[in-house]
Amino acid sequence: MTNYNELQECIIKGNRIKARELTQECLDNGNPAKEILDEGLIPGMAVVGKKFQDGEYFIPEMLVSARALNIGLGILKPLLEASDVKPVAKVLVGTVKGDIHDIGKNLVAIMLRGSGFEIIDAGVDVSPEKFVQMAKESGADILGLSALLTTTMTAMKDTVDAFQADGSRDKIKIMIGGAPVTTDYAEKIGADGYAPNAAIAVEMAKTLVGGSR
């Protein structure tokens, strides 16, 4: 049995070069891509998320770990696809209309990707119609909306309403986040969940795809 501690450590420390080497080495030793993902990359990223939540890691450390993760994922991706390994779920993320703040949204995407989710990033200033359209095209299971301004929070409601109006609301779970957002607000606008940070966003996403609405 391969010891994945070292690969996990590369992700935790954000060591890109070693992450590449070790991922390749694991494959060369005949380990299945899915095992490398589940035992190496994902547990490493889980530690990163925990450290961020505990205030030990900050944005730079998260980003450096994400770069190492992406290198590992890049190597594994074609193999995972070839062996028909499915992501935990597909998540469409984006910052709502009128808002350009994207650091938080990007961290959420990083943590989700590092937990086995597939991410489709719609970017910033995304209109409700665009979200509906992209959700359809991508077949996303979850929509993650970010807003950092009290004035743009209302666009989250518009987006939930747009899915209602389109008749596709029950096909997608919607979670929301960003500095001014709260659980109460999520409830008020009919979203399925709220998470205050990127680590909890992962738990929320898992709950949303695990349970029924």
Added chain:
Amino acid sequence: MPQTSRELVRNCLKFDSPERIPRDLWLLPWATQHFPEEVKQLEARFPSDITKPVAVYSRSALVEGDPYKAGQYIDEWGCVFTNLQDGCIGEVRNPIINDLADWQQVKPPYEILPDIKELAREKVNRFCHETDLFVLSSCCPRPWERYQFLRGVENAMVDVLEPENGFLDLLKRIHEFYLTEIEFWVSTDVDAIMFMDDWGSQSNLLISPHYWREFFKPLYRDYCNLTHSHNKFAFMHSDGQISSIYADLVEVGVDAINSQLFCMNMKDLAKQAKGKITFWGEIDRQHILPSPDPQAGRDAVREVAEHLYNPAGGIIAQFELGLGANPATANAIFEEWEKIH
């Protein structure tokens, strides 16, 4: 004779018992666009005690557009901003320095600084002498924000962890420009020098306090030292939850700090900094100012006063009327401060 605005602010900063709490209202163009009449009334009823002098800089040939208009704006460093809406600022989407090895391509805009210093100084000094208000410098050094504009936010964050690859060189180049800028302003009769950088998210510092202390604290110390060596006050703005560096800001000599008090534990801030620094606002822009209930504004003032008020000084009643703010709540905030002192 009642104290002039300048005396009020100075006494407040020196904990020398100002007659009343000085006021400072910040306006984003958004507010004047949405509530022109209300803004006029608010300014007439509660005039600010702090001002900034007329522009004395030259226009850079690089500058195109308006930073507060929707569309594209190019600033004097050549950074291209994309803005979604009128009345607020935009963001750099394609940074100029994609590869940090190219950091030497950054040319700070020395050409915009007054070329005939004496004339510019005279103009600023005349402004200072003709007003009773406390005058802040019109410059606002922001080494971290400038670094981000040049490199993009995420690259900038990662550079902090790999400082030897050009991060320190580029930061130094930026810092030297800002020192030159401050040198001009300290040679005038303004009362204070202002600088800024947003250091917090809603719940923590953006980067580790360890790196902040290593790379950025010395820059602010330089700004404070230069400012104090000319007997002026140092004013700083920083958004987000920054309580972990509050004591450092006191230590480097910041005299007044504008920060998001409502992201932080005010009791803790009082312990760290009350009586040592002036809390230059603010009142929460996220929930309080947009509230249609003026009582929310009054309660917020009471909360700040309960923890941070000191009759000897240390509070400037400041807030920003920006996106989504409610003019009635803004009025109530100033009214309540009048009742406190």
